Amino acid sequence: MNPTNEASQSAATATAAKRVLIVYAHPEPESLNGSLKDAMREHLLASGHEVQVSDLYAMKWKAEVDADDFPQRDRAAKLIVPSDSRRAFDSDALTEDVRLEQDKLRWADALILQFPLWWFSMPAILKGWFDRVYANGFAYGVGEHSDRHWGDRYGEGKLAGKRALVSVTAGGWQEHYSPRGINGPIDDMLFPINHGVLHYPGFEVLPSFVAYRTGRLDAAQFAALRERLVERLDGLWTDAPIGYRRQNAGDYELPALTLRPGLERQGAQGFALHVDDAAARLAS
Amino acid sequence: MNPTNEASQSAATATAAKRVLIVYAHPEPESLNGSLKDAMREHLLASGHEVQVSDLYAMKWKAEVDADDFPQRDRAAKLIVPSDSRRAFDSDALTEDVRLEQDKLRWADALILQFPLWWFSMPAILKGWFDRVYANGFAYGVGEHSDRHWGDRYGEGKLAGKRALVSVTAGGWQEHYSPRGINGPIDDMLFPINHGVLHYPGFEVLPSFVAYRTGRLDAAQFAALRERLVERLDGLWTDAPIGYRRQNAGDYELPALTLRPGLERQGAQGFALHVDDAAARLAS
Numbered sequence: 001m002n003p004t005n006e007a008s009q010s011a012a013t014a015t016a017a018k019r020v021l022i023v024y025a026h027p028e029p030e031s032l033n034g035s036l037k038d039a040m041r042e043h044l045l046a047s048g049h050e051v052q053v054s055d056l057y058a059m060k061w062k063a064e065v066d067a068d069d070f071p072q073r074d075r076a077a078k079l080i081v082p083s084d085s086r087r088a089f090d091s092d093a094l095t096e097d098v099r100l101e102q103d104k105l106r107w108a109d110a111l112i113l114q115f116p117l118w119w120f121s122m123p124a125i126l127k128g129w130f131d132r133v134y135a136n137g138f139a140y141g142v143g144e145h146s147d148r149h150w151g152d153r154y155g156e157g158k159l160a161g162k163r164a165l166v167s168v169t170a171g172g173w174q175e176h177y178s179p180r181g182i183n184g185p186i187d188d189m190l191f192p193i194n195h196g197v198l199h200y201p202g203f204e205v206l207p208s209f210v211a212y213r214t215g216r217l218d219a220a221q222f223a224a225l226r227e228r229l230v231e232r233l234d235g236l237w238t239d240a241p242i243g244y245r246r247q248n249a250g251d252y253e254l255p256a257l258t259l260r261p262g263l264e265r266q267g268a269q270g271f272a273l274h275v276d277d278a279a280a281r282l283a284s
Numbered sequence: 285m286n287p288t289n290e291a292s293q294s295a296a297t298a299t300a301a302k303r304v305l306i307v308y309a310h311p312e313p314e315s316l317n318g319s320l321k322d323a324m325r326e327h328l329l330a331s332g333h334e335v336q337v338s339d340l341y342a343m344k345w346k347a348e349v350d351a352d353d354f355p356q357r358d359r360a361a362k363l364i365v366p367s368d369s370r371r372a373f374d375s376d377a378l379t380e381d382v383r384l385e386q387d388k389l390r391w392a393d394a395l396i397l398q399f400p401l402w403w404f405s406m407p408a409i410l411k412g413w414f415d416r417v418y419a420n421g422f423a424y425g426v427g428e429h430s431d432r433h434w435g436d437r438y439g440e441g442k443l444a445g446k447r448a449l450v451s452v453t454a455g456g457w458q459e460h461y462s463p464r465g466i467n468g469p470i471d472d473m474l475f476p477i478n479h480g481v482l483h484y485p486g487f488e489v490l491p492s493f494v495a496y497r498t499g500r501l502d503a504a505q506f507a508a509l510r511e512r513l514v515e516r517l518d519g520l521w522t523d524a525p526i527g528y529r530r531q532n533a534g535d536y537e538l539p540a541l542t543l544r545p546g547l548e549r550q551g552a553q554g555f556a557l558h559v560d561d562a563a564a565r566l567a568s
Contacts, residue, residue, distance in 0.1 A: 027350040028363040063347040063408040066311040079312040081400075082455070082499065116365075120480035121405055124347040124415050128408030154466060171366070175540040182438060182531055182541040184555045189476055191468060196404035215366065247466055256459040257466040269553050271468045 018237065020044050021108035023054045025115040025126035032169055032214050035222070036229055037114045040167070043230040052104055056125045062097065063128025069095055086136040094135060101133040110163040110236055111203065113193075116214075117170045120189055130197055139201040147255050153200050155246030160202030163236060166193060167209040167229060174212040186210055191271040195244055204241040206232075243276040251276070302521065304328050305392035307338045309399040309410035316453055316498050319506070320513055321398045324451070327514040336388055340409045346381065347412025353379055370420040378419060385417040394447040394520055395487065397477075400498075401454045404473055414481055423485040431539050437484050439530030444486030447520060450477060451493040451513060458496040470494055475555040479528055488525040490516075527560040535560070 022040060026033035037053065044051045054061075067073065070084040072093045088094045094102075105111065115126050122130075134140065139159070143152030152158075168190070170177065177186040186208070187194075194205045209232050211225050232239075245251045251263055264273045306324060310317035321337065328335045338345075351357065354368040356377045372378045378386075389395065399410050406414075418424065423443070427436030436442075452474070454461065461470040470492070471478075478489045493516050495509050516523075529535045535547055548557045 027348070027365070030362050031364075057348070057350065063412060064311070064341070065402075065407065066341065078314050080315075081311070118349075119411070119414050119418065119484075120476040121411065123349065124408045124412030127403070127405065127411050128347060130403050131408050134403065173540070175542055178540075178542060179554070180542040180557060182536055182543070182558065183480065184475060184558065188472065188554045189480075192404040192473060192476070196467065196473075200403075252466055256457070256462075258459055258462060258464040259466070267551065267553075269551075270463070270472045270556070271554070273464060274466065274468065 018109040089135040089137040157202030164203035302393040373419040373421040441486030448482040448487035
């Protein structure tokens with residue numbers, strides 16, 4: 001009798017088994033990021049879910065978009081990334097590495113990103129995963145583009161119905177990323193990822209998991225952090241997502257795509273305009 | 285008589301010659317980004333300045349931080365990026381590609397970034413330029429770290445006294461990046477770059493140059509755009525930089541690094557807290 005399988009099966013009867021893709025970007029397998037990735041994988045499997053991990057460094061993922069990404073293109077012609085990407089996507093002629101990652105995204109019910117915050121964003125290898133996997137026709141350029149409907153994006157798109165969670169480690173203090181902290185509020189820092197990369201093609205995005213001061217964790221602090229993260233996984237299917245507004249559901253003027261007056265919380269500015277707190281509360 | 289040299293010399297007598305590094309990230313030399321890079325280079329040379337261009341795709345720049353970046357490290361030991369980076373920087377043992385780019389940054393009076401906005405941030409190859417060139421001891425981990433002074437950063441650092449300008453192309457409309465636009469305000473979108481990447485090691489950062497709707501430029505629109513960009517270069521040494529607050533000059537509580545109460549413009553929130561509008565006006 002294998003105790004892991006036993007746990008796996010009893011959990012699977014309690015909640016329906018789901019499929020999770022973890023995309024992980026750290027060059028050192030024994031790093032904190034590597035340990036958190038392993039902890040998530042183990043916990044999800046023990047909960048009866050299926051898990052795939054894209055370990056970008058282990059895969060030697062190519063980060064740069066270039067002409068080699070479109071093998072059937074006319075090499076004498078000028079490279080126009082959106083056009084070449086669209087032609088290759090439509091004719092199933094993207095490179096195999098990209099097609100495999102797109103298949104994983106189609107397969108997954110949830111996407112988790114695990115990475116260290118480097119210069120207030122993703123490591124280049126992970127940025128390059130999105131730059132290449134998010135082809136024209138797959139993650140953008142989807143649906144009707146007219147004065148009435150500006151593409152299937154920001155709440156619609158090919159990845160709609162799936163959930164996403166960013167799990168990130170930062171060397172700095174939580175205060176440095178607080179509403180008045182010098183780096184800027186962490187939710188604003190991550191908005192270009194949560195809203196611009198994940199919500200854009202349709203993901204429902206959960207509030208990010210952020211570990212601070214990760215340069216100096218002792219064993220007890222690591223154990224507490226790991227516990228806090230895997231607890232979040234138990235809410236992966238039930239926690240309220242960030243209430244990002246849907247582009248084509250009436251909140252925005254078309255085609256300017258500016259938020260209609262008066263919809264926002266009193267005094268809200270900037271990125272916060274695009275979160276409908278009431279929607280998030282209703283979903284929870 | 286060479287008219288370019290003539291122009292060059294007369295301009296050089298009018299303003300002191302300066303040194304400009306352009307870091308450029310696009311896979312197609314004949315792209316709009318390539319043309320704008322060429323236009324800037326020509327205009328700066330004609331104005332009597334010295335120019336170096338780091339053409340990241342042409343250089344086949346390696347985007348990924350990994351163990352190969354630290355050739356003298358103990359390969360059996362766990363890779364700890366900040367520690368390995370520090371040891372390699374202090375012993376002049378970083379790889380030659382990284383050392384050459386650091387030398388260009390030391391040489392330059394101004395840094396210009398030219399790139400397309402991909403997924404609301406830099407292309408991976410440019411992110412990887414910062415991830416690798418910005419070593420520990422060079423761009424972070426500089427100066428005293430104590431409860432009174434949290435490193436030489438955000439206004440101090442090894443790149444203090446230099447200026448920086450982001451020039452970026454976006455396919456979307458200007459309205460989509462306006463204060464109520466669905467993508468979020470462009471200044472907030474670029475804050476993690478302008479503040480977090482450029483101001484952090486000391487650069488004075490000029491307001492970004494942004495070209496919108498770049499998928500559909502005709503020749504006249506391109507000529508107008510080019511003109512608008514090279515005009516900005518004439519203000520490279522005199523335009524008022526964004527008034528980002530200096531970390532160690534009294535505006536922040538230490539060590540929490542939160543902005544002291546009452547310093548901000550009435551109603552300001554989020555990233556805008558860290559801009560002192562009065563400082564920008566005084567500098568202009």
